[in-house]
Amino acid sequence: MSIQADTSILNRVDGSATLKSGETEIIVSVSGPIEAKPRQELPTTSALDIIIRPDIGISTTREKLLEDKLRQVLTPVIIGILYPRQLIQITIQVLQSGEDKEYTSKELSTIINATYLALIDSNIGLKVSFAAESFAISTDDEIITAPSRSQLKSSKSSHIVSYEISNGKATKLLFSDSIGTFSENQIYQILDLAATKVEETHQIFRKTIQDKIEKDFIWQL
Amino acid sequence: MAKGIEVSINEKSFVFDALKQGIRLDGRKLEDFRNVDITLGDEYGYVDVRLGKTRVVARISAEISTPFEDRPFEGLFTVSTEISPMASAMFENQRQSDDELLISRAIEKAVRRSGALDLESLCIIAGSKCWSIRADVHFLDYDGGFIDASCIAVMTGLQHFRKNDITVSGEQIVIHSVEEREPVELSVLHVPICVTFAFFNPEGVEENIKGESNNEIYIVDTTLEEDLLKDGVLTVAVNKNREVCQISKAGGLPMDALTLMDCGRKAYDIAVELTNQIKKLLEADYKRRNEGIQYKLRAENDRITVE
Amino acid sequence: MSTLIIPGDSIPINQKSEQLIGPGLHIDLNTKEIIPINSGLLQNGNKSIHIESNSKRYIPQTNDYVIGTVTGSFGDIFRVSLSNFSSSVSLSAMAFPNASKKNRPNLKVGSLIYARVSNADPIVDIEIECIDPTTGKDGGFGLLEDGFVFDVNLAFARNLLFDANHPILKLLVQKCKFEIAIGLNGKIWIKTDDLKYTLACSKSIQNCQSVTSTRFKEIINTVFKELGL
Numbered sequence: 001m002s003i004q005a006d007t008s009i010l011n012r013v014d015g016s017a018t019l020k021s022g023e024t025e026i027i028v029s030v031s032g033p034i035e036a037k038p039r040q041e042l043p044t045t046s047a048l049d050i051i052i053r054p055d056i057g058i059s060t061t062r063e064k065l066l067e068d069k070l071r072q073v074l075t076p077v078i079i080g081i082l083y084p085r086q087l088i089q090i091t092i093q094v095l096q097s098g099e100d101k102e103y104t105s106k107e108l109s110t111i112i113n114a115t116y117l118a119l120i121d122s123n124i125g126l127k128v129s130f131a132a133e134s135f136a137i138s139t140d141d142e143i144i145t146a147p148s149r150s151q152l153k154s155s156k157s158s159h160i161v162s163y164e165i166s167n168g169k170a171t172k173l174l175f176s177d178s179i180g181t182f183s184e185n186q187i188y189q190i191l192d193l194a195a196t197k198v199e200e201t202h203q204i205f206r207k208t209i210q211d212k213i214e215k216d217f218i219w220q221l
Numbered sequence: 222m223a224k225g226i227e228v229s230i231n232e233k234s235f236v237f238d239a240l241k242q243g244i245r246l247d248g249r250k251l252e253d254f255r256n257v258d259i260t261l262g263d264e265y266g267y268v269d270v271r272l273g274k275t276r277v278v279a280r281i282s283a284e285i286s287t288p289f290e291d292r293p294f295e296g297l298f299t300v301s302t303e304i305s306p307m308a309s310a311m312f313e314n315q316r317q318s319d320d321e322l323l324i325s326r327a328i329e330k331a332v333r334r335s336g337a338l339d340l341e342s343l344c345i346i347a348g349s350k351c352w353s354i355r356a357d358v359h360f361l362d363y364d365g366g367f368i369d370a371s372c373i374a375v376m377t378g379l380q381h382f383r384k385n386d387i388t389v390s391g392e393q394i395v396i397h398s399v400e401e402r403e404p405v406e407l408s409v410l411h412v413p414i415c416v417t418f419a420f421f422n423p424e425g426v427e428e429n430i431k432g433e434s435n436n437e438i439y440i441v442d443t444t445l446e447e448d449l450l451k452d453g454v455l456t457v458a459v460n461k462n463r464e465v466c467q468i469s470k471a472g473g474l475p476m477d478a479l480t481l482m483d484c485g486r487k488a489y490d491i492a493v494e495l496t497n498q499i500k501k502l503l504e505a506d507y508k509r510r511n512e513g514i515q516y517k518l519r520a521e522n523d524r525i526t527v528e
Numbered sequence: 529m530s531t532l533i534i535p536g537d538s539i540p541i542n543q544k545s546e547q548l549i550g551p552g553l554h555i556d557l558n559t560k561e562i563i564p565i566n567s568g569l570l571q572n573g574n575k576s577i578h579i580e581s582n583s584k585r586y587i588p589q590t591n592d593y594v595i596g597t598v599t600g601s602f603g604d605i606f607r608v609s610l611s612n613f614s615s616s617v618s619l620s621a622m623a624f625p626n627a628s629k630k631n632r633p634n635l636k637v638g639s640l641i642y643a644r645v646s647n648a649d650p651i652v653d654i655e656i657e658c659i660d661p662t663t664g665k666d667g668g669f670g671l672l673e674d675g676f677v678f679d680v681n682l683a684f685a686r687n688l689l690f691d692a693n694h695p696i697l698k699l700l701v702q703k704c705k706f707e708i709a710i711g712l713n714g715k716i717w718i719k720t721d722d723l724k725y726t727l728a729c730s731k732s733i734q735n736c737q738s739v740t741s742t743r744f745k746e747i748i749n750t751v752f753k754e755l756g757l
Contacts, residue, residue, distance in 0.1 A: 010362045011274045012309040012445075015587040027361060029307040032585065034613040053305055056282045056357055079565055080556060083587075084650050085613070091307040093359050095278060096264070121334050122535065124585030125554060127564035129536035149408075165535040209567050210532050214412075216582035216683060217569070221740040226614040227597040229637040231717070235676045238723055246727065248754060310613040 003201065005114075007206045008215070013091075015122020019114035022146055024058045026110045028118040033036030033086030040087055045080030047087045052111070055094040056155040062101065066097050066108055073112055073132075075161055079125040088124060090115060105158040106147070108177070112162050113201065120209055130174055131198040131205065132162035135190050143190060145197055157182040160193035165202050170195040177180055188190040225311050227451050236450055237423040240438050246449070248275070251440045254416070254491050255366070257498065259377055261506050262495065266382030273444065274364035279356055279374035281382040286353035288344065296343020297353035300375060304459065306379035308363035309445075311494050315523040327368045327469055328358070331413050331458035335466035339408035345387065350394060351394055352384060354407065368456055372415040377499050379409050381506065412464040412499065413458045418484050419443040420453035420474040437474055439509040443485065455481075457488040461496045529652075533579055541577065547687040548662060550578025582683035586611045586713035593689065595677060595711030598639045606635055606654060608643070610713045612678065623657035625666045630652040633658075633671070640672040640717060642709045672709060675719030678730045682714045684737050696736050699748050700729055703757075717741045 001023045015030035032188055034045055035150035040047040050070055052063045070092075071209045078088065112132035119126060134146035136155035144151050152158060157180025163170035178187065236246065243251060252266060255273040262269065266281030286297055302325040304312040312321060332338075343352040356378060358371045383404035387396045422437040453473025458466040465485065470476070533539065533552075541547065541562060544661040549555070564570075568581025574726040588610065590596070596608035603722055619641070624633045635641065643656040660667025680688075688694055691709040698705065704725045709717040716733060720726045732748045739747055 010276075010307070012363050013307065018309075022647065031306065031613065032308045033587065034310060034585070035615040049314075050304060053303075055359075056355065058278055058301065058303070081557075082554070082565075082650075086650075089306055089307050089310065093278075093305065093307055093361065095359070096262075106299075116741055120567050122585065123566050123581055126535040127556070127563065127565065151299070160606075164536070167538055175342070206532075206534065209534055213532060213568060213581075216681070217580075218738060219684060219687070219736060219744075220739055221742075227599055227609045227612065228638070229597045229640045229677060230636065231640050231675055231677055233638070234674070235723070235726070242723065244724070244727065244755075248731075263721065383675065 003204050004043040005205065007117050007187070007208060007212045013122075015118045015120070017096075017114050017117035017121055017182050019117065020096075021113070022106070023096060023149055024106045024110045025094075025096040025098070026114040027093045027095055028111070028114040029091045029154045030088065030115075030118045030122040030124065031091075032088035032122065033083035034089065036057065036085060041085050042080075044084050046078070046083040046085075048074060048078070048080075049087055049089040050074075050092070051090070052092045053094065055097050057213055063067070065110065066104055069108060069175070070111060070115065070175060073122070073130070074115065076174070076194065077089060077117070077127050077130060077164075079127055082125045090118070096199035099152055103152050103158055105134040105136070105160045105177075105179075108132070109160050109162070112175075113158075113205070117205060117208060121212065122157055128171075128203065129165040129205075130162055131165055131201045132160060132175070133194050133197045133201065135161065135194065137180070137186060137190075141186070143193060147192065156180050159187070161191060163195060163196070165198065165199045168199060168202060168206070170198050225448060228446075230395075232446070232449055237421065240421055240440070242424055244520055245289055245440065247444060249436065252487060254442045254495075257370075257376060258493060259373065259499065261377075261381055262500065263421045266378045267383060268374045268378040270350060270370050270377070272364075272366050272370040272442070273375075274362055275366050275370050276362040277367070278361060279371065279378040280359070281375075281378040282355045282357070283382070283384040284353050284355075285345070285350060285396070287349060288347075288351040293348035294344050295340040297342060298333055298338050298343070298353040298356075299353070300329055300356045300358065302358045302360075302371060304360045304367075307526070308360040308367075308456045312360075312363075317492050319513040324371075324375040324446060327415065327456050327458075328371050328375065330467045330469065331415050331456075332356075333373050335411075335413050335458065337376065337411055337413055339410050340423055342408040345389060345394060345428050347391065349392070352382075354379075354382075363445060364443045364504070365448040366417060369415045369417050369442060372413065372458065373495060373499070375410050376409075376414070377503070379407055380499070380503055382407055397448065402523075411462060412462065412496050413460050413462045414457055414460045414488075414495050416488035416491050417442060418455045418457070418487075419447060419451035420455070420476060421450070422474055437476070437480075439480065439484065440492070454486060457485055459485070459488050461493050463489060530569040530580070532567070532569045533564045535564055537564055539564055539570065539577070540572065542621050545574065546573075548576040548578050552579025552581055553577065572751055580683070584681060584714065586614065586682060588617065588645045588654045588713075590645055590648045592645045592648075592712040594643055594645060594708070594713045595672070595709060595715040596641055596643060596656065596713075598635050598637055599639065600637055601635070602657065608641065610711075613714075613717055615658050617645075617654040619656050619658070623655075623659055625659050625669070625670050627662060635671065640677055642669050642711070642717070644669060655694050658723060668709075668731050672717050672719075675707070676730055677715055677717045678734060680716055680734060680737055682712070683713055685710055685714045688716070688733075695741055695744055696748075699745055700732060703748065703752060704729070724757055726754050728752050728757055738748060
C-alpha cells in the first residue's frame with residue numbers, strides 16, 4: 001500500500017499535514033496553543049477542540065463518533081499541562097474517504113496518522129510518537145492489512161489498532177476498535193501484526209519529519 | 222473586521238501608501254488577478270483550486286431523490302459552503318460569521334440562482350424521482366478571494382462531473398455502474414465567473430461621502446491583508462456571453478457609476494480568460510481519460526494473434 | 529552535534545556533568561524521566577541540552593524580545609497581541625522609562641511596540657515591559673513608528689536576532705540603510721527612507737527563509753530588481 005505524506009502545506013494554521021494512504025486522503029490542520037473561549041477553558045490543562053468534516057455532505061453522528069475516538073487517542077499523548085487555559089484546535093478534512101459510510105476503520109486510521117504529523121508540524125508537546133493501522137477479516141478468516149473499499153465491503157469484521165512508538169518500536173497499545181464478528185484468537189493475531197505494521201509506517205513518517213526539519217532549517221545550509 | 226487578527230497602524234498606512242503609488246505587497250498590478258491553478262482529481266467532480274495561497278476543494282456528488290412538490294419537473298441542486306477553522310482560526314465551526322454568510326450568499330447567487338445548471342435535465346420521473354446534485358466546497362487555506370476561487374471550483378466541478386447512467390422502465394429505475402455504462406455529464410448552460418473588487422480611500426471614508434475628492438482606488442482579487450483593510454467590496458459574476466449574473470455590493474464606500482462600468486468590463490476580460498483556461502483543462506482531462514478507453518476498446522487484441 | 533529527535537526517542541544525557549534542560553525537553557511527572565516532546569535537531573552541549581525546532585505559534589518565555597500590537601487599554605494596563613488568535617498579554621503603563629501617573633505613554637489601538645517579556649508564567653497573565661530593568665532607560669524598546677511589519681518562522685527569527693553578523697543583514701546593508709527590530713514571536717519590523725526599499729527588504733527576508741544561504745545574494749538581487757531598484 002502506498003503512503004504519501006507531506007507537512008506544512010497550509011499557511012494560516014500552525015501545523016498541517018496531508019496523508020494519502022491507499023484510497024483514503026486526509027488533510028489535518030492544528031492551531032494552538034491559542035486563546036480559548038471562556039466555556040472551553042480548563043484551569044490546569046489545554047482544551048482540545050476536534051472537528052472532523054466529511055468529504056461529501058454535512059457532518060453527522062458518524063463524524064461525532066470519530067471525533068470522540070480521536071480524542072481518546074490524543075488526550076494521553078498531548079502534554080496539556082504545558083499550555084494551561086489554552087486551546088488546541090484540530091480540524092480534519094476528509095478529501096477522499098475510500099470506504100462506504102457504514103465503515104470508519106480506514107478513515108480513522110488515516111486520521112490518527114495524519115494528526116500525528118500535523119501535531120509534530122505544529123510543535124505542540126507530545127509525550128510519545130504514535131501510529132495506527134486498519135485491518136479486516138475476510139469471510140475465509142484471512143487477515144487483510146489496509147483493506148481496499150471492496151475488501152472491506154465483503155469482510156466479516158473491521159479493526160483499527162494504534163500503538164505508542166518509542167525509539168521506532170511499538171511499545172504500548174494506545175487504541176483499538178473492532179466492529180463485526182471475530183474470535184479472541186483473531187484479535188490477538190491482529191494486535192501482534194499491527195505492532196509490526198505500525199513500526200513500518202512509523203519509518204515512513206520519520207523520513208517525512210526528517211524532510212520537514214531539513215526544509216525548516218534550509219537557510220542554515 | 223475578523224476577530225483575532227490585529228492589523229497595526231503601521232501596516233495600514235504602509236499598504237495605503239503603496240497603493241497610492243500603484244504597488245501591491247505581492248508585486249501584482251492593481252488590476253491583476255492571481256494565477257489560478259486548477260487540479261482535477263481521478264474521481265469525477267473533484268476539483269482543487271489554488272488562487273495564490275488560497276486553496277479550495279470542491280466535490281460534486283449525485284444521488285436520486287424526490288423533487289419539490291411545487292417544482293415537479295426540476296431536479297435538486299445544493300451548494301454547501303461551510304468554512305471550517307482549517308482555513309483560518311477566524312472562522313468558527315458551526316457558527317456563521319457575517320463574512321462567511323456573505324461568501325455563501327455570493328456563491329449561491331452566482332452559481333445556483335443564475336441557472337448555470339439545467340435543473341430540468343435532472344428530472345427522471347416528474348413529481349416522484351429526480352437527481353439531486355450536491356456541491357461541497359471545502360475551504361482549506363485562506364488568503365482572500367474565497368468567492369472567486371469557490372465559484373471557479375464549483376463551475377469546473379460541474380463540468381467535470383459525470384453521473385451514473387440510468388434506465389427507466391415504468392416506475393423502476395436501474396442505476397448502471399461506471400463499469401457497465403459510460404457515465405453522463407451534467408447539462409451546464411453557462412459558466413459564471415466571479416471577480417471581486419475591493420475599494421480603498423486612502424484619504425478616509427468621510428471624504429467620499431462629502432464627494433469632493435473621490436480618490437478611491439480599486440483593486441482586483443484581494444489577499445487577506447488587503448481584505449482586512451478595505452473600505453468597500455464589489456463582486457461581479459459574469460459569463461463569457463457578456464451576461465452579468467450578479468452584482469453584489471454590501472455597503473462600504475459609495476462608488477461612481479462609471480467605476481462600476483469599468484469594473485464590469487474588467488470582470489468580463491478576466492472571466493473570458495478563466496473560462497478558456499477551464500475549457501482547456503477539461504479537454505486535456507477528457508483526452509487523458511479516453512486514451513485509456515480507446516486502448517481497451519480497440520479491435521486488435523490478444524485473441525487475434527493467438528491461433 | 530545535531531541529530532534528528534522525535535517524541536518517544538531516548539536522549540543521551542551526560543550523567544556525569546550537570547546540564548541545563550532547554551526547550552523541547554520535558555520531565556515526565558510520573559516517571560521522572562527526561563523526554564523529548566518536540567521533533568527537531570538535538571543540540572547537546574557541555575552545559576545545556578535542547579531541541580532546536582521550528583514552529584509558527586509563539587509561546588512567550590521570560591526575557592524574549594517581542595513585537596506586539598496594542599489592542600486596547602484598561603486603566604493603567606494596555607492589552608497587546610503578540611500573535612493572531614493567541615491570548616493577549618498585558619503591558620503596564622508604568623513599564624516605560626520615566627513613567628508616572630501623570631506621564632503616560634501615548635499608545636493608540638493598533639500601535640506597534642517592541643518589548644521584553646518580563647513574566648511568562650502560563651497560569652497567570654503574561655506581562656511585557658518597554659524598559660531595560662538594569663538601567664531604567666528605554667534600551668531600544670518602545671513605540672515603533674512608520675515602517676512595515678511582517679511574519680517569519682520562529683526559528684528563522686531567532687537566528688536573525690542572535691546572529692549580529694547574519695549574512696542576510698550584511699547583504700541588505702549593501703543595498704540601503706534601514707532600521708530593524710526583530711521579535712522572537714516571528715515578527716520583524718523594518719523601516720527605510722523609501723517605501724519601495726522597505727518592501728524590497730521585507731520581501732528579501734521572507735524569501736530567504738526557504739532557500740539555502742548560498743542563494744541569499746541571488747534572491748535579494750532578484751527582489752530588488754523586480755521592484756526596479
